[in-house]
Amino acid sequence: MRPEVLIVGQGLAGTLLGWELARAGIPFHVADAGPAVAASRAAAGIINPITGRRLVKAWRIETLSPAARTVFAEIGAVAGRPFWRDFRVRRLFADAGERAAWAAKSARGELAPYAGAADAEGFWIEGAARVDLPALLAWMRAEWLAQGLLTAGPADPTEARRRYGLVIDCTGLAAARSGPFAGLPWSFDQGQMLEVAVAGLDEDVILNCRHWALPVGPGAAWCGATHAPGETGTEPTAGARAQLEIAAQALLARPFTVTGQRCGVRVTTPDRRPVAGRHPEDPGLGLCNGLGAKGALFAPWLARQWREHLVSGAAFDPAADPRRFV
Ligand SMILES: Cc1cc2nc3c(=O)[nH]c(=O)nc-3n(C[C@H](O)[C@H](O)[C@H](O)COP(=O)(O)OP(=O)(O)OC[C@H]3O[C@@H](n4cnc5c(N)ncnc54)[C@H](O)[C@@H]3O)c2cc1C
Secondary structure (H helix, E strand, C coil): CCCCEEEECCCHHHHHHHHHHHHHCCCEEEEECCCCCCHHHHCCCEECCEECCCCEECCCHHHHHHHHHHHHHHHHHHHCCCCEEEEEEEEECCCHHHHHHHHHHHHCCCCCCCEEEECCCEEEEEEEEEECHHHHHHHHHHHHHHCCCEEECCCCHHHHCCCCCEEEECCCHHHHHCCCCCCCCCEEEEEEEEEEEECCCCCCEEEEECEEEEEEECCEEEEECCCEECCCCCCCCHHHHHHHHHHHHHHHCCCEEEEEEEEEEEEECCCCCCEEEECCCCCCEEEEECCCCCHHHHHHHHHHHHHHHHHHCCCCCCCCCHHHHC
């Protein structure tokens, strides 16, 4: 018998959503066009509690990060391999302004408990992590294919609505560009990163100074990321590669070889909060999107809201509900 719920898209949003529905015993099916243009394929999966030039503590980090850790650890336990890894971030001051921001915010205790020891060049950020998104998504896809829960190929959420009681759109950029949720005030920020071969990095430390360098195993790291607001192309560009090579030279301070380049589009909203909820005109259409630059932090939270909504009728958090834009 066909399940009532169809999830369209198996990036980070659709993966976490399906995981939560499975845990709640809610039957579902997934349709996914493939990872080629998924933002999740370009994402480093870093959860960094303090970000940006103004050194801002990530929104709701104190609750969202432990919740994300629990879910990714649960998935890792079932998969028999860890997807979550704890990191420290070595945040180097890019200029005097950043040093002053750190001094002022530290003095006021605003960065606690995440800002650690400091010196003249920078400070340590504790409580960071990395979720191995390519491995997680590939494992989940293989599992769902084996269980007959996933159809590889595109689906039209509006058309699928005729056959399913609830269609939850997790197609990221595609949903923001066309379809029933395209009218929300989306904004786009294309990002690119480099895969590099490099020896001698501390594998427990993410280097960060405007850009980041993330160790992803012995002799390998990812360096990112560019920001191109408004840009929606998904093909890597020579300009971004040149910019990232300069950033990698400064951050890594040792020889490296570029082995790959990835590109994706961060989909976000004016308030930089993600979106989970039902369509105001057709409640049989739902959405899980707008993860922006914080997919690893936000996706577990959105998926849990859908689970609680379907199990007990719980309302969506107003900070995530699409009705906040009406
Ligand atoms: C360079 C870069 C670095 C980043 N770094 C980080 C980071 O360090 N930490 C972090 O938390 N976030 C990071 N992000 C953000 C993160 O990538 C996104 O927030 C997240 O991946 C979005 O996931 P999603 O599931 O919403 O969309 P996507 O990953 O884009 O997934 C959408 C899925 O839907 C499928 N699809 C599309 N249309 C259809 C259709 N019609 N039918 C069926 N399937 C369809 C696609 O094939 C895809 O699999 C980064 C992003 C970029 C670009």
